[in-house]
Amino acid sequence: MRILDRYQCGPLAPMAGWQPDRTVILAVRALLTDILEGFAEDILPGECDLPDGIGAVVTCDRPGGVMRPVVYVRADQPTGLRADLWGFCTALAVLACEGRFSLPAGECLFIGNERSPVRRVGAALLGALILQWLGRKPGDCDFPIYTWAGQAGTPRAAA
Template identity: 40%
Template sequence: MALDSVRHVSGGACPQRGQAREAETAYTLRAHDAWALPVEVLLGLLSAEAVENRLFDDARAALIALPGRLIAATTPGLTKVAREHMLRKLLSEYLSHPWDLITLDDSGNMKVAENPEASLRREADAPHTHLQRFTDVRNLYEDSHWGPKDGWRSDEEVIEALRALITEHLAGTAEDIPAMACPLPEDVGAAVTIGYDEHGEPHPLAFVRTDIPSGLRADLWGFCVAASMGVGHLDVAPDEHGIYYVGMKRSPVTCPGPALLAALIVQRMGRRPGDCAFSFITPPNRGGGEPAEPAAA
């Protein structure tokens, strides 16, 4: 396999800095929690007031952050399902970035705004200051469908469990990429593709590099499990060998999709996941010219 066919774009993050940041926010409320916990629980944790009222312009839902007060508003007449979906979308966006105003229209288009002075104050604070009171949200999942099925475990134990999902439950292959196995670009953390057995049946193949922190490896393995369930139907082109490359840069999970599934699978296996919205990196054009932009997962 030509695992070196992605052009290097940017350097990798410092492992020590990444580990410190992950430890600092490991058990805080994250964006993906907005899609897994009951809406009522989320509103209570954020001390948010849910109201129904006519809104401005074409907004059907809005999250308004005032000093000491958070208001989640929806217009009257929404179905319960539509209202809950909009609230989850607003809350997940707020958990990824504490905007002062977030709105959604009928089509789900989002607009955000913030007070520049408030933004400067937040930047001067420690990371995740607005969520520091949620020092450990693991107990919120203990009896839920997405709680750890075998208790909270070490990263290495979770990695083994995730690899077993690929090899045993998906009848695929899950292998490490040793540090010096090939000249892998620093921004690529994993690769997923499809292999075929002697009967022509497809099976997923997933590979994750080993020279990165264990927490990042665990979350990448979770993303590989999610991607393996739909490999061949991903919204990004593979390279000429049929390989999909996964970058190491994290983003908050603010909508349903492979990234949300990855976060919930990792948690089910026993680890509080970090931000699991990794990107599929589009390979460079072999015919020359500029490479395509990375495609969001």
């Protein structure tokens, strides 16, 4: 049994029915910027030199001492993958800002774009439930998390 099967109805059912991926992406971004007072941006092709296999960047900002979630997602990926990345990254950024996930001040997490099924409680489940509540049937919403390996220029798996 997949863990998401437990959450198909009830308060986590889609609040406005099933929606297209683009609508859900806009809703997740609005959640980040309007409700959580964070920052959400697309990474346009040529705008940032991310290695292949990296789909998003997550960090926290501390304006005025208040932690705020910051998420950047590559715009040159398929819409379904982008939607799942937005959900996962939003959840991960919120957990990091709340201190539930270790993220040293000023550091970024790099999120791979290889999806896997949600198998446990954490950012993947929270991200999938956010997507479901906003109207997307979440698929595989767990992604690898990397930190940057100093000057070597290659990502390494986060602990």
